[in-house]
Amino acid sequence: MNALxxxxxxxxxxxxSLYIWIVIITALLSFVRPxxxxxxxxxxxxxxxxxFQLIRDKLPFVVFSGIDLSPLVVILGLQLIDNxxxxxx
Numbered sequence: 001m002n003a004l005x006x007x008x009x010x011x012x013x014x015x016x017s018l019y020i021w022i023v024i025i026t027a028l029l030s031f032v033r034p035x036x037x038x039x040x041x042x043x044x045x046x047x048x049x050x051x052f053q054l055i056r057d058k059l060p061f062v063v064f065s066g067i068d069l070s071p072l073v074v075i076l077g078l079q080l081i082d083n084x085x086x087x088x089x
Contacts, residue, residue, distance in 0.1 A: 009089040016082045020075055022047055027071040048074075 026048045034041050048071075055062060055070040062069040 005089055009085050012085060013082055016078050019047075020078055023071050023074050023078075030068075 022044060026044045029041065029044065036042070036045075051074055052068070052070040055073050056068070059070075059073065062073055
């Protein structure tokens with residue numbers, strides 16, 4: 001049973017790390033303004049925009065003076081969850 005929990009925690013760690021990289025790439029793309037019809041850009045936005053919008057709705061102070069800090073909040077939240085999981089198990 002312990003090996004199963006360890007495998008699940010490691011899999012979740014990998015998924016969280018991958019999603020953090022997706023968030024970072026999406027945040028960097030917002031500075032460049034790529035073609036929105038590009039399929040890769042569409043996939044990245046579909047993966048991240050619902051989470052960003054949820055953060056913007058729940059914490060409206062993360063957007064001020066045109067600067068959106070919702071990717072930073074998402075990354076910090078995922079890091080907190082990941083660190084807790086890795087330390088607990």
